[in-house]
Amino acid sequence: MLRIALLACAVTVSPVFAQDDLLGLLGEEEAGPVYTNASFKTTRVINGHSLENTAHGVLDFKISHRFGLLNQGIKNFYGLDEAEMRIGLDYGLTDRLMVGLGRSGYQKTVDGFAKYKILKQCDSGCEMPITLAVLATSSITTLQQQDLPWYTPDITDYFTHRISHTFQVVVGRKFSERFTVQLNPGVVHRNLVTRADEPNDVIHISGAGRIKLTKRVAINAEYFYVLPGQLDPLYKNSLSMGFDIETGGHVFQLHFTNSTGMFERAFITETQGTWRDGAIRYGFNISRVFTLHNPKKKPE
């Protein structure tokens, strides 16, 4: 009893002597949750989607090129004489939901996607160890009927045949300022396949990561593993490695990859050649962001 009284006495008296730490008088901070940001420099690792979204109100203009094979030597300027292209526009409808549209030269394809962040990794004020997003993409080839890869004169050209969809979960963690790892398990659904024994749904998983070398330069790598027995042996898994270089409003992604297509169906199910066979191409993505709308702006 006596001890309790003494303790109570000590507690009531002590604040008076805590003059040195004025801020301590306010007690614990009730700061709101702070979410992890910048797991990757941009919304794509290389070909595949990263953990990042464009922020609310931000438009991201992306131009991507994949060149010819490096091993073609000087006569084809190490592949740089030819290029596949994709032009895309991504927009953040909210901080969690982004949508995008793109056009590729590859099979004259239009692609669109929506990506929604369900879980956001937390730095402080909350407890969430990972970021998790869901991604849905669709692509439509606009080739003339006789140019379609599956063209035969006797088959009717249904519009639905030209469509494919991809569903993925993007899940990962920024382990430190420098190091991020993510997995994208998912399925590509092709409305039409060229051979009867090929499945329409292609199950795959990708592993990707980045290591930040300096504040503005990071090294990224990404591998898409298609579960065996689903694709014609002609088609290989996609492997890409490269650098992200950020300069204010631009991100330059310079990389080497064995894929030419720049939308999900193309690089997951239609990559030809492996690194071991020398089927390596140089490529780049350039991202330029524009703030169209500032949701945080407060009336002064």
Place this chain on the structure above:
Amino acid sequence: MNTEKQGTMNSLKNICIALSMAPMALMAQERFATRNGHITFFSHTSMEDIEAHNRKVTTVWDATTGAVEFAVLIKAFEFEKALMQEHFNENYMDSNTFPKATFKGKISGVSAADLKKAGTYPVDVTGELTIHGVAKPVTTKGTITVDASGAVKASSEFDVKPEDHGIEIPGVVRKNIAERMKVTVALDYAKM
């Protein structure tokens, strides 16, 4: 419980109360605080103007001794452009390593007694400003305003040079970021 022990307890309690009251009676602590202070910084160059607002500044001021302290959460600075905010934290302020800027110093030129009546009091502020883990002495002027209702407001303006605090600005953006940032402080203090 016997009466003798209870007696000891009571007298102890009295001493205890007396002890904790005495300093208040002697010094009449006049302390003011807020968790919603507003700090703005502004960078002007011919290329662009950059402005960021932090409305979650924590500060305590002891008007009796003049001692004042600030804690400013770096991630709470809001920019017009989301990417600018990300780069501010990631590339310039290293806000995961240095989450807060702090100021510890003294306000002189106004007494606790002055704050009892309405008026505008010019003050001098001196102390140590720590940004990006690097401390620098700061001396500036400020204003304390007491309005008719007795509300106490404080404001100040001073310049901060990023390079003084070890904040590197690479050549490519050198033209877009001012050498001196204008920092504006506006506080609505509440009595503690």
